[in-house]
Amino acid sequence: MHKLQSQGVHHITIMGADRQTSIDFWEGVLGMPFIFEQPNLDDPKQGHLYFDPGDGRLITIFTSEDRKVDASRTSTDVGCVHHIAFAVSQSMYSQLVERLDARGISHSGEKDRGFMNSIYFKDPLGLLIELASYRFEPPQGWTHSDVLFEAHLIRVEAGDDAIADEHLAVAIEQLAKRNTRTLSDR
Structure with missing residues (x-):
């Protein structure tokens, strides 16, 4: 099927x-x-x-x-949306705390997620919003998902709990090598 x-x-x-x-x-x-x-x-x-x-x-x-x-938290019952995440650049991410504070919007502060940085806050109706910024750029021809898939395999093989910079760096190197042609044996 x-x-x-x-x-x-x-x-x-x-x-x-x-x-x-x-x-x-x-x-x-x-x-x-x-x-x-x-x-x-x-x-x-x-x-x-x-x-x-x-x-x-x-x-x-x-x-x-x-x-x-009604600013009360939207339902997080089973089957409900927990939060919605939107991508921001690293340069915008560096301004988020200041910009949210200037608007008087309560937020989580910066959160290190290993492969990305995040800040959470609620919309006027209580929906949790995440603004997230990847801490890496995928090599040419690959996506963020491709890098995360490879980093996951590396993390599991290493016995680590979560994806970290060292897993991302190796994943990016491996993916870049797959798309790079060279006449040398290096």
Whole structure:
């Protein structure tokens, strides 16, 4: 039986409150351009706002002027979304604490995840947001996932608990070697 093969995230849709709260957060705080809106085609009483998270894909928000902002933490029951993570550059990452503090947004502080750095905070409706920055760039022709797959194999073979810089460095070296042609035996 054949798989239903995905080719990446198409979009994520979130239940929002009112229109302006969504625009203020997704574009005003996270810098995602507000690219278009239309009614929710399944429930025309709701608005459907579309934002570009930076990679040309979509984050969409269902809005209703009848729904009020409730900042209590969104459900983390089984089957619910725990958090959504967005990529930022290392240069932006270095500014996150300062920029979140300037807006009065409470956050986790910097978190070292071994292969990436992260900061967590909540949107106005209590959804946990992560801004993450990889601590490596994949070699030409490879993806971050390729490097992480290789680093995982190296980590497991070494008996280590989590991916660290030494696993990433070896993975990058091995992947780069696979795509590099040379006439020497080195």
